[in-house]
Amino acid sequence: MERTKDSAAIIAAIRADMLDEYRQPHSYPWIIGYSGGKDSTLVTHLVFEMLMSLPPSQRTRQVHVVANDTLVESPLVVQHLVESVSEIEEAAQAFALPLVTKITRPAPDQSFWVNVIGRGYPPPNRTFRWCTDRMKIQPTSRYIKTKADEEGQVILLLGVRRSESATRAASVGRYDNGERLNRHNDLMGCLVYRPIVELDTEDVWEFLALKDPPWGGSHLKLIGLYRDASGGECPVVTQKSDAPSCGTTSSRFGCWTCTVVEKDRSLEGFVEAGYAEFGPLLDFRDWLASIRNDRDRRQARRRDGRITITDGGTFVPGPFTLKARAEIFERLRQLEKTTGQALINEEEVGLIHEIWAHEIVGQTKAKPMDVREIKKGR
Structure with a gap:
């Protein structure tokens, strides 16, 4: 036209x-x-x-x-x-x-x-x-x-x-x-x-x-x-x-x-x-989306310790487990090697390890076996 x-x-x-x-x-x-x-x-x-x-x-x-x-x-x-x-x-x-x-x-x-x-x-x-x-x-x-x-x-x-x-x-x-x-x-x-x-x-x-x-x-x-x-x-x-x-x-x-x-x-x-x-990158992104609602990779409680159930009675899982987070991290590092791209910087890696360490200390007091499993995942 x-x-x-x-x-x-x-x-x-x-x-x-x-x-x-x-x-x-x-x-x-x-x-x-x-x-x-x-x-x-x-x-x-x-x-x-x-x-x-x-x-x-x-x-x-x-x-x-x-x-x-x-x-x-x-x-x-x-x-x-x-x-x-x-x-x-x-x-x-x-x-x-x-x-x-x-x-x-x-x-x-x-x-x-x-x-x-x-x-x-x-x-x-x-x-x-x-x-x-x-x-x-x-x-x-x-x-x-x-x-x-x-x-x-x-x-x-x-x-x-x-x-x-x-x-x-x-x-x-x-x-x-x-x-x-x-x-x-x-x-x-x-x-x-x-x-x-x-x-x-x-x-x-x-x-x-x-x-x-x-x-x-x-x-x-x-x-x-x-x-x-x-x-x-x-x-x-x-x-x-x-x-x-x-x-x-x-x-x-x-x-x-x-x-x-x-x-x-x-x-x-x-x-x-x-x-x-x-x-x-597309494959990784699709995999990340596919595990979002995987109950086996999600904690029952939210980060503040609460369990969430909607008014309709639907249970809403909490964050990824430490083991699942370690799995994502390892796959991301492998993706960097595969693509030759820097996909995460060292400052981010340091902050991630700090957060993990804090949570592992908290879990050590309650579930020592879980902590050993997480370390294997890392």
Whole structure:
């Protein structure tokens, strides 16, 4: 179907709107939520070009490009994220732009592996999606809060679009006050600016295909990632109402360990596109999902000692047993050898051993035989 609207005119209007907002008579910094996907890349591209178009005397507002690495991102995606953030940072320094970059990560004791292998949390699902808050919301929110405290207020630029999905359209409409800036629902001192909210997907791809990034190179690698994965990025998430965007049934880039989705279609896409080395990651993820509700691998009591029975009389098991956690750990270490990928860092390993040691001491007083069995499993 032939498109009737003028994409160039729409982009020009967005540029003018951005410039007008940047020139407002205050010094509140901009923070761009950068996921490395198409929409946040477009926003970053337009902001970078806007800064370059201004004389140095008018570049009065600091811009922060903030990305998030959950530490279990899909390998090709996190590689693109880290490389592109580095390219943006280096170019900003070369052009003397007031732009800095930051990659946020979960607090060491709240990483995926520390929670699953250390504390025995079952892999997340739709009813117990513990990962999004700990691994995505909290790290980025901490950075935003720090800047808001320092500056009095910040403006968060998000690459969300009304036409992205029905869910996204409802979210945009729910928090749209008719003004350019909207107050963030959860973060004090944070205003939200959605510059590309009215763009269609075709507009985004047309721009990225025709325009090279102002920090150098091209957008071809990003386009290739989407082509190979047949997916989209898990967006930057800074509030729990956006959590459904993370781990949906669509083919989105995200954590390779994600068990919220039934199938990781983006990682499957990479394997089908020739990245066979990621096949074992898919197998491990499927195995992790398969043991989630295995009663033999779950404790009867929760970590606080309680036994949980729902109002309907359903027994809810507690965390993985220490033996099951040791099994997951050993399989993960073997997976690292198989793939040649570093999948867990030594700080996480140290924290896991500390948690195990604490629990083993507690069990030693009650069940010495169980402790000997755990040590065999390790």
